Amino acid sequence: MAQAMTAARVTKKIIGRESLFILDVRNEDAFQDWKIEGENFKYLNIPYFELLDGVEEILDQLPTDQDVLVVCAKEGSSIFVADMLEEAGRDVSYLSGGMKAWSEHLEPISLGTLNETGTDQGEVVQFVRIGKGCLSYMVISEGEAVLIDATRMTDVYLDYAASRNVTIKHVFDTHLHADHISGGRDIAEKTGATYWLPPKDATDVTFDYAPLEDGSTVQVGDTAIEVRALYSPGHTIGSTSFIVDQRYLLTGDILFIDSIGRPDLAGLAEDWVGDLRDSLYNTYRDLSPELIVLPAHFMIIEELNTDGSVAEKLSILLANNHGLNIDDEATFRKMVTENLPLQPNAYQDIRETNMGKQTPDLETQREMEVGPNRCAVR
Amino acid sequence: MTMIKSDIVLDAKGLACPMPIVRTKKTIKTLEPGQVIEVQATDKGSTADLRAWANSTGNHYLGTIEEGEVLRHYVRKSTGDVTEPAAFAQTVNNATVEAARQDDSITVLDVREQAEYAFAHVPGAINIPLGELETRHAELDSNQTIYVICWTGSRSDMACRQLSDKGYTVHNVVSGMQEWASETTTLVSAK
Numbered sequence: 001m002a003q004a005m006t007a008a009r010v011t012k013k014i015i016g017r018e019s020l021f022i023l024d025v026r027n028e029d030a031f032q033d034w035k036i037e038g039e040n041f042k043y044l045n046i047p048y049f050e051l052l053d054g055v056e057e058i059l060d061q062l063p064t065d066q067d068v069l070v071v072c073a074k075e076g077s078s079i080f081v082a083d084m085l086e087e088a089g090r091d092v093s094y095l096s097g098g099m100k101a102w103s104e105h106l107e108p109i110s111l112g113t114l115n116e117t118g119t120d121q122g123e124v125v126q127f128v129r130i131g132k133g134c135l136s137y138m139v140i141s142e143g144e145a146v147l148i149d150a151t152r153m154t155d156v157y158l159d160y161a162a163s164r165n166v167t168i169k170h171v172f173d174t175h176l177h178a179d180h181i182s183g184g185r186d187i188a189e190k191t192g193a194t195y196w197l198p199p200k201d202a203t204d205v206t207f208d209y210a211p212l213e214d215g216s217t218v219q220v221g222d223t224a225i226e227v228r229a230l231y232s233p234g235h236t237i238g239s240t241s242f243i244v245d246q247r248y249l250l251t252g253d254i255l256f257i258d259s260i261g262r263p264d265l266a267g268l269a270e271d272w273v274g275d276l277r278d279s280l281y282n283t284y285r286d287l288s289p290e291l292i293v294l295p296a297h298f299m300i301i302e303e304l305n306t307d308g309s310v311a312e313k314l315s316i317l318l319a320n321n322h323g324l325n326i327d328d329e330a331t332f333r334k335m336v337t338e339n340l341p342l343q344p345n346a347y348q349d350i351r352e353t354n355m356g357k358q359t360p361d362l363e364t365q366r367e368m369e370v371g372p373n374r375c376a377v378r
Numbered sequence: 379m380t381m382i383k384s385d386i387v388l389d390a391k392g393l394a395c396p397m398p399i400v401r402t403k404k405t406i407k408t409l410e411p412g413q414v415i416e417v418q419a420t421d422k423g424s425t426a427d428l429r430a431w432a433n434s435t436g437n438h439y440l441g442t443i444e445e446g447e448v449l450r451h452y453v454r455k456s457t458g459d460v461t462e463p464a465a466f467a468q469t470v471n472n473a474t475v476e477a478a479r480q481d482d483s484i485t486v487l488d489v490r491e492q493a494e495y496a497f498a499h500v501p502g503a504i505n506i507p508l509g510e511l512e513t514r515h516a517e518l519d520s521n522q523t524i525y526v527i528c529w530t531g532s533r534s535d536m537a538c539r540q541l542s543d544k545g546y547t548v549h550n551v552v553s554g555m556q557e558w559a560s561e562t563t564t565l566v567s568a569k
Contacts (some may be wrong), residue, residue, distance in 0.1 A: 027430045049399045049431040073423050077396040367422055 002082030004096040005069055007105035011130050014038045014301060015107075015308035021068045023058075023092075025051065025081050026099070034371045036071060036095075036102060036131070037301040048077035055084045062090060074098040100366055102131040106156045109309045111294075114141065114225055114245045122225045124248060126294065126309050127156065133298045133373045134180050135310055138168075139244055142221025146170045147187060148242060148250055149296050152365060154183040158190065168193045170218050170227075173354075174252030174296060175239040176201035178265040179344035179373040181365050182354050185209075198231075198238030206356035212240055232283050234276025235261035235375070237268070241279075249291040249314060254279050256295040257303040257312050259376035260323030262340055265347055269337045277332055280324055289315035297373050322378065336377050345371040382443065382452060382566065383492040384416035385409060391420045391448060398424045399431050402453070406437065411457040412533075414440070414493045419449050428453065438529070441497035443566050452493045457532075466538040470549045475500065475525050476560045485522040489537040490529055490555070498555070498562040500527060508533045511540055520546055527551040 013020050019040040024031050025048035035043065044061055051058070062068055062085070070085070070092055072078040078094035085092045095102065107128045114122030122141035129135065129151055137148040138157065145166040150157055150173075161168050168191045171184045175198060185207060188195035196212040197205065214231035230241040235253040239261070242250040253261040260280060263272040291314045298310045305311065318324055326332040344350070346368040352358045353368070360368065388405045390398040398419045406415055417428065425442050428451050432439035436456040443450045478484045479502060486503035488495050495505040506514045508528070518524060524546055528534040531552040538550045 027426055029426065029430070047427075047430060047434070048396050049403075049427060050434060052396070052400060052403055072395065074395060076394040080396050363422070 002070070002079065002086050003093045005093040006096045007101045007131070008107070010036060010038075010069070010095065010102070011105060011107050011128075011308075014041075014130065015304065015306075019066050021063050021066050022071055023062065023068060023081070024071045025077050026072050030073065030099075034099070036099075039301055048072060048081055051081055051084065055081065055088055059085075059088060059090070062092075064090070068092040070094045071102075072098050074100050099131070099370070103129075103366070103369055104153055105130055106136075106151065106153055107308060108138075108156075108160055109307060111248075111292075111309055111311060114139075114247065122221065122245065124244060124294070125160070126311070127151075127160075128298075128304075128308060128310065129180075132180065132369065132371075135294070135296050135298065137250060137294060139220050139225065139227060140164060140166050141225040143167060144169050144221045146172070146218060146220050146227055147184070147193075148172045149174055149177070149252070150183040150187055152181040152183040152186070152369075154187050154190065157183070157187060161191075167191070169220070170194050170196065172196045172212060172227075172229075172242070174198075174241065174250065175236040176205075176266075176351060176354050177253075178347040178351050179297075179375050180369055181350055185356075198236075198240045200233070201236050201238030202355075204355050204357070212238075214240070230283065232279035234263055234272055234279045236266055237272060237275065239279070241283075243287070243291065246288075247292065248294050249284070249287060250294045250296075251284075252296045253375045255284065255293060255317065255321070255324070256297055256299060256376050257293070257310060257317065258321065259299055259378040260321070260336070261375060262377040263336055264340055265343065265375070266351070269340075273333050273336055276336060277329065284314065284324075285318065287314065289313070289318060293317055297375050299373075299376050299378070340377055341374055344374045345369070382416065382450070382496050383414070384452060385413040387416045387418065389418050390424070391418050393419065393421065395421055395423055395427065399427055402428065402431070403435075406453070406455050409455045411455055412491070414452055414454050414491050416493075417451040417453065419451065420447050422449070425449060425451065438494075440494055441566065452497070454491060454494060466535050466542070466548075466550045468538070468549045469531075469552050470525055471552060472554070472558055472560075475527065475551050478525065483523055484525060485519065486525045486527060486551075487518065487537070488527050488555075489533050490527075494529065494555075496565040498564050500555075500558065501561055501563045503527065503563075508537050511537055515541060515544060515546075518546060522547070524548045525551050528554050529556050530554050 031045040070078040070082040075098040082094040111124045125138045127136045139146045171188045197209040199211040216229040232241040429439045438454040440452040488503040489508040526534040531554045
């Protein structure tokens, strides 16, 4: 019997830049659209239904000197193929839970302690949703925690908070997300925390929330770990950034490491492109270049630092990020409104779910979130 | 809701991938070429997989109807690579059929299986499957010019020969629905 490999183990291989050979047995379309990315990963895509009569024909395409992982959508077909490969004398694993589990895996990575004078050092933890490229954050200090851009895998945050013995007091969404379903409201309900949303993104929501305005601040713990909101529209009209402890700049979907946010997912690219430019070229440039940028997404695996985190100094992005270095406004406008990449899967349904207008069951939520985030334009 | 006719129904409800395809592959072996299988499944991934599997095996994926949790997929078994040379001399192309849609003297007869017709057909076309033509041809108006259409022009070629022998004025449509790019009518709310 073939062995299962967990999404957590595959994540370790990605972060460690290890090699892995992936036999992806999903449809060619699904593979082209979205796959497990690793710097030293190699791939073979043969749909499982081509292998129902046996695997002999592909044996010579599979290496014997490195780990082989069979991947499918939900695990069933990968076990089917992996078992046939085992019978043929090959030592292979299959991805436990398939791409569904891959999409849901969150890897918590500590970004280090905060500049705090109290006995209990504060900390920012980045939750890397490695399969989909979504990043969420927990700011911890003195037994309290604040969550930003939490995904629907709410147990991960709740369990993590419990393991760190902290109480979640505030939950923020930087904007109304279009690529993934927010877990913010759910976590706030379960913990009694306050759920904050930018009111300009929340005009159609069906629930109560605390309005997140420019300059809103919350304290985490008794000492002064401050989380301050900074209005930075452009990806959406309400998009808001956060400055944490004068040290970190959480940019949401406005600024990424190697790309910038796209302004079109709520259908108003032409209207919002000016806001996007203003946020990137004025608002952020007025901040300390020493701030460390923590975005809400990564797009390519090369954006991961050696510890798996996604973070870079603002000064470096101001120098190197192409989207921050287009002097001509017309050129900028053209770049972010034309030749945009595909939109995220089911993004309209996802937006409506985040507004509370749709309440899909878990299986439907998973289907809606299939694929990469696609929130950037490069 | 129109009932879709099939020659066999496979119950793959509750089965996870890869079993719906494994069962379909096994079951379709029992069918004659050109017959239609209905595969009932609850695995949402089965739609894309069945379509891709059919394409890679030469079978023809017709479509899927979603009824609550159940997906009803329809696939017509491959008729093999045997493409008989078209024997019937009178042919028209798809553009002629499209142009003649408003012409009252012309009937478009679709001789594909009912399941194929149900998912997409030329607006206004009537359906008598090739296998039923012998017993049902009297439903046709012998005063009309009849354009006979199928998927590739092969079944309609045979139908033309049958109908011509009985005195109907017929033309074979080449190359048929496979190449039909204009508007179609559907009898199902397919997803």
